[in-house]
Amino acid sequence: MSVLTKSEVLDILRHKTGRDMPENVVQQKADTVMRIQELKVEMNAVILGHNYMKPGLFYTVPDFRGDSLDLCRKAAQTDKDYIVFCGVRFMAETAKLLNPDKTVLLPAEKAGCSLAEGITAADVRELRRQFPGVPVVTYVNTYADVKAESDICCTSGNAVAVVESLNSDTVIFLPDEYLAGNVAKETSRHIIFPKKSGRPISPDTNLDYFMIGWDARCEVHEQFIVADIENIRQQFPDTLVLAHPECSPDVVAAADFSGSTNQLIKAVADSDAPHYLLLTECAMGDNIAAEYPEKDMLRLCSVRCPHMNEITLEETLLALENKQYVIDVPVDIAERARRAVNRMIAIG
Ligand code: 13P
Ligand code: SF4
Numbered sequence: 001m002s003v004l005t006k007s008e009v010l011d012i013l014r015h016k017t018g019r020d021m022p023e024n025v026v027q028q029k030a031d032t033v034m035r036i037q038e039l040k041v042e043m044n045a046v047i048l049g050h051n052y053m054k055p056g057l058f059y060t061v062p063d064f065r066g067d068s069l070d071l072c073r074k075a076a077q078t079d080k081d082y083i084v085f086c087g088v089r090f091m092a093e094t095a096k097l098l099n100p101d102k103t104v105l106l107p108a109e110k111a112g113c114s115l116a117e118g119i120t121a122a123d124v125r126e127l128r129r130q131f132p133g134v135p136v137v138t139y140v141n142t143y144a145d146v147k148a149e150s151d152i153c154c155t156s157g158n159a160v161a162v163v164e165s166l167n168s169d170t171v172i173f174l175p176d177e178y179l180a181g182n183v184a185k186e187t188s189r190h191i192i193f194p195k196k197s198g199r200p201i202s203p204d205t206n207l208d209y210f211m212i213g214w215d216a217r218c219e220v221h222e223q224f225i226v227a228d229i230e231n232i233r234q235q236f237p238d239t240l241v242l243a244h245p246e247c248s249p250d251v252v253a254a255a256d257f258s259g260s261t262n263q264l265i266k267a268v269a270d271s272d273a274p275h276y277l278l279l280t281e282c283a284m285g286d287n288i289a290a291e292y293p294e295k296d297m298l299r300l301c302s303v304r305c306p307h308m309n310e311i312t313l314e315e316t317l318l319a320l321e322n323k324q325y326v327i328d329v330p331v332d333i334a335e336r337a338r339r340a341v342n343r344m345i346a347i348g
Contacts, residue, residue, distance in 0.1 A: 118216025
């Protein structure tokens, strides 16, 4: 993204943030953006911004904006010395895996994710022991030590293609229970959850076309229920309903379209439906509403991801000024995790 002038920044903050900010706050935020832009050039840094960043940040400082897959690819291609990741920790870790010699900064000390925290490397090793020879796919929403135990990673944008690329009747798919359920449906597999069922799979189970899942969930997307869709459709029957595949399979089945955050944005852009209901993190709805003011985005939610919410313009400035928080991955873990991420990227 080219450098914005102060008047362009003021215009964005006044008109794209969806709420009336007091003028003194607008001025302070504009100064913060201008200083971030200066430091970015001085430090030879690139800023990557996930689609869940709030509009005041999303439309000002990132050089590249996008979904997890898109930002993985951008991270793999950069020649900058510093990568500042305006997203959550597992995303910054993935950028580090792809750029072991560069400094990757995450503007918040923690910025976790309920999916990444829902499984450990030891859990994956135990599943491998129970299902020897079965390929392991892990969602990128995991930490590097979990990726290191897997054969290949996937994102919500390519999960079906990744599973199909394995040409294997049985697949272990971790850790998102709901994404696994949605991918199992699309790839015509039965799904089983050995941990949830609390009993080992019997040795004579015929595992043809099976998917073996885990029980982690996104704390944001699990909040959407089918009744949300039914209520909106009663009032506005011609609403286009879009759901992220981290929503439950029932919600996804009741929606008109499901896809990664980039795919959801594109679906709204390409449609001329009279109303839209977006079942995903709320800042993204604000970003779409700012980009397409003529489209009627129905406001159902105030469901913010608390982890994404930790990343602000102010924290991004501090990240550059203090070179914080540096993301590091131990070399032996990084090597194995990188293989799983690169194998995913190679799928295209
Ligand atoms: P995307 O890969 O679709 O951007 O999703 C990332 C995420 O964390 C969704 O909750
Ligand atoms: Fe993780 Fe859910 Fe937040 Fe995405 S929205 S980062 S999956 S907790």
